[in-house]
Amino acid sequence: MTLQADLAAGLAAKQSSVADYAGRILQPLFLPLAAVVAGMIVFSGFLLLVGKSPIDFYMIVYKAGFGTSFSWANTLARAAPLLLAALCVALPARLGLVVIGGEGAIVLGGVAAGTVGMMVPGLPGVLGILAMAIAASVTGAIWIGGIGALRHYRGVNETISSLLLAYIAIALMNHLVEGPLRDPASLNKPSTVPLPEAYRIGEIPGIGVHWGLAVGIVACILCWVLIERTTWGFAARIVGGNIRAAQVQGLPAGLLMIGFTALGGVFAGLAGMFEVAAVHGSANASLAAGYGYTGILIAFLARHNGLAVIPAAILFAGFEASSGLVQRRLGLPDATIVVFEGMIFIAILLSDALQDKIDFRTLFRIRGRS
Amino acid sequence: MTDIGYWGVPLAILGGAIRVSTPFIFVSIGECITERSGRINLGLEGTLVFGAMSGYAVAYHTDSAWAGTLAAAFAGLLFGLLHGWICKFPKVNDIAIGIALMIFGSGLAFFFGKPYVQPVAPDLPAIPLGFWSDIPQLQAALNVNVLFLVGIALAFAASWMLKNTRIGLTIRVAGDSADAARALGIDVNRVRLWSTGVGGALAGIGGAYLSLYYPGSWNEGISSGQGLMAVALVIFARWSPVNCLYASLLFGGAGALGPALQSVGISQGYYLFYAAPYVLTLGLLVATSSAGGSATRAITAAPGELSITK
Amino acid sequence: MTSFLTPNRRQFLTRTAGLAGLAAAGSALPFGAARAASLTVGFIYVGPKDDYGYNQSHAEGAAAVKAIPGVTVVEEERVPETVDVQKTMESMINFDGASLLFPTSFGYFDPHILALAPKNPKVRFEHCGGLWTADKPKNVGSYFGYIGMGQYLNGVVAGHMTKSKKIGFVAAKPIPQVLLNINSFLLGARSVDPTITCQVIFTGEWSLAVKEAEATNALADQGVDVVTCHVDGPKVVMETGAGRGMYLCGYHANQAPLAPAKYLTGAEWNWAKVYTDMVNTTLKGGAINNFVRGGLAEGFIKMSPLGSAVSEPARKQFESVKAEIIKGGYAVIKGPLKDNKGNVIATQGQSFVETDVALEGMNYLVDGVVGSTS
Structure with missing residues (x-):
């Protein structure tokens, strides 16, 4: 969203009625939802072509993704790392930076957490977890913040440097967990020494999903506040809109770039920390699970808006969660859900083109007054 | 066989540059043309994978590797045109569409590719350019696939085309300033549509090389991100097709370093050797970037309309 | 889901002890008979199930289980060793009523299976490659x-x-299972000619087509003329090796159709036997042992039929050694033996027979292997 559009929206909101306000909230939801439905219709055609029932398919996706309490636990567990990974893309994107290498910070954040658990295993649980979180955050901040710094000081394109650094990070992780940091007892799955019990992060009571989910949601909300409601965020958006103009205005573009990329790195590093402390119990090659890449998808789907990241991540996690049952019940390949996700994603992005043409607010207001 | 000892390392780099670089060459030249027209298509990874699958499948059914390559190019063209068509709508983000097409393309390839993992399709032919040598290792390294030679020719042809032809000028104007292009009566969307289409077709051929020559079989792990990396190499190559060729050769050659060093007994820390292409590229990138910082446009050779470097 | 990891150790012990009692009682009751008509078995693969390799060997086993009357088989492929596999297992339990699971990748064991087992005491988790111990x-x-x-x-x-x-030898990672294979391959060759050396290249990943091809080429450049591998899908190594004129020894499954003229033999899994035995035991209400191992004699593994290129002396020695192994008590790792750094592995007279659990913690490459474990 551009600055002008934001300002315009703000102005409009001041002058408008309660009905307008409701419309304003519903407007950003209306088009994406319509797009999801459109994508589902197109995908139905695809399923009919390959001889499968779309009704069965959607029943299964609903049941396995959102239909039961287990399904929700499944979906939310998958969403947890994606929330944080998406922020690593969304935050720099508000400054106009396309960072696609969050995977690197996730992986190294996980290794950092595992190393802390190995080096200082004796702390009380809370302190231990805090130490791991700090180590992972700092690692992530340096890794992704470095990309921002390279961009600012050397003009190195952040897209390519982040991708290269992701591959380098994975190589480094493999080297460390199979070499210097390897627990000799880890046998056929080379890993760091298992974290002490006290350092393990458990589940949010009643949900069956680890605390990374809560941290992810809070982080998304904080990012939204930062971007939309603070001077820093305002400045960042101006830099993202036109960096030369921003610098003429005396905004510290470099500081913002490094700060926002570093903050994105903090979240990615934390995602890695939760993988280690809440899922794996030690750092190993499973850290490179591709969450960083799925995060790109979700951030773009959410248009780099922190609040929108939450439903986008949950939606995609739900699709992923249903993939297994689709394989087992319909005899379709595991890639079916990937094709489905691709179609939904394209439909949602296409709906951007209709943003000005279909104004839900107008519809709402007319109905409200008549 | 002759014992070549440590000579195996430079030889492997040469061989690796020839064997491994071809997909990078095709994808990066294709993307180069797309980006010069002012759009970025991050989805070529998906196109590459789909090209690998469709090329293999068609080669298997027709028993002709060339028919497969053609099919891969056609499939790639369709993906490119789809990207180009979607992006003509206002407010649609080309980077995001690229990412969507990346998963869409790979998804479709995996979906329809299941039955082709097992069968063996014919390979693309190679030209034994090492016939003059009696060292079998050198003969093997110089066993050059036709597509590699086509890729080299293509790099120079594309550079020449962009510089000296009317089409090339049209593409560049569309890429540097849409307003200027419109003032000249150029249909910017149409130029970008076909530039993206051509980019897709070339990426499809790159995929066919993977499945039909080296490593020469279709499976879901056939691409380890070559398509994405090749797109990144275009930025590294400063939007010049000839530089894309050099960057691809460098990348392919450096990729051969890891296995080659192990084969001569330098075996510790192989993960770090495997990271060599990435470290090398990053190092060169940092060394050659202008120190102007973010006040100037990131890279001066960048097409003015390109969203990723604005 | 990892809640079981959070409580303190005492809680954990009582909980598992209680559940273990339950499970033991369960298998003693004749409840196998009641369920005999409908046993649902879940198979989970880390890669595609038609990879000419590891996953295919398990999928072939699953296919054999499907033929058993009264058994429903559910399968899922390409499941990563993350929270995904925990959810897949739970999903098979919750939605399909699976009560016997075969999560076949090594990385599924710790922490994933170990996290779910205590929560699902009525489900049997059978894991390939793990080292079950009494705790x-x-x-x-x-x-x-x-x-x-x-x-x-x-x-x-x-x-x-x-x-x-x-x-x-093209290998994925320097882990015990792979190291044992590399060492065995070389020691087999050295039993014929003690001057033979084995060059190993680690690719660092279980499935990475281009790197596997590059590794095979690098071996060929160094004059290697017989190649084998331990990666998930040997197809690329076999095809590239044949292209370079090397002889091939297969792994995981039979790759002879890929290059019949060059394929010598191969070490194959025979999961069909293992899985049908385990499922039949469960159907009859019996209990599967917690720690199951087997070799050629037990039919857990088999050799691909010898290829046409194999010479007569090779054929003879192959058959006689195979017969020896089937008799039992055969030791490949036996003294005097040093690793390739000069450390003593086994002194004169010392030997580790195939059943020795110590071999499952192998962390060295024997003398004659060119390569490094890190």
């Missing part, structure tokens, strides 16, 4: 085969067929 949940079992013996036989044939006296 692990009782409804978990681990099984594996002495496939190193197959690689030893591969080595025997390779030892006869190599002219350059250099044989090669």
